[in-house]
Amino acid sequence: DAGITQSPRYKITETGRQVTLMCHQTWSHSYMFWYRQDLGHGLRLIYYSAAADITDKGEVPDGYVVSRSKTENFPLTLESATRSQTSVYFCASSGDRSSYEQYFGPGTRLTVT
C-alpha cells in the first residue's frame, strides 16, 4: 500500500505487557513521528526520528521506546503497558525539506486493561 500505514488498528492489552505499534511509510520520508491523542490534551509528540538511526524524545516519552533501523519503519514499543497509556496513537511522516508537510497514518486505538 502506498502512503503511511499503521498496525494494528485496534489493540487491547493488559497492564504490564509489552506491546509494539508498527508504522510503515512508502515515500522514503526522512522524518517520522509518533503522537498520542487524548481528550483534553490534543496531540502530543512522543518521539520523532529525523533519519534512520536518529531518534529523539518528544513531549511525553516516558514508558515508550522507539527504533529506526530502516527509513520506512518506525515502531513504537510500550515496554510495560499502563492504563494511562490507553490512547489513540498516530504515526506521521514528512520528507520534503522545502515544505515539511506532515502526513498522518490512520491511527491505532490502544486500550490497556
Add this chain to the structure above:
Amino acid sequence: KQEVTQIPAALSVPEGENLVLNCSFTDSAIYNLQWFRQDPGKGLTSLLLIQSSQREQTSGRLNASLDKSSGRSTLYIAASQPGDSATYLCAVGGLNSGGYQKVTFGTGTKLQVIP
C-alpha cells in the same frame, strides 16, 4: 516554548454560511503552518499548508491565511456544507533547539454544520 491556541473550541452554524476558524501562536519564528481536518475516529487529513514566506493558500472552498507578525492564521470555509462537520486542527511547524523539525498542534475547533 511554542503554544498554539484555537478559538472557538466548538462552533455550530447553519448550512450555507461562510465561517472563519482562528489559530494563534506565540512564537513567530515558524517554518510553516498546516491545517488539518479530523473526522470522528479517524486520522488527520491535511487541508492546506502555508509556508512562512506565504500569506495565504486556497483549495476549493477553503482559504487559509497567515500573519506571522501577529501570530495568527485563519481558515475560511465558504458556503459550509454538512459534510464539513469535523474537527479542524492547526499545526505550527518550526525547528527545535537541535535544528530538527518540530510541530506544535492546537487542540482544535469542532465544527458542526446543521442542514
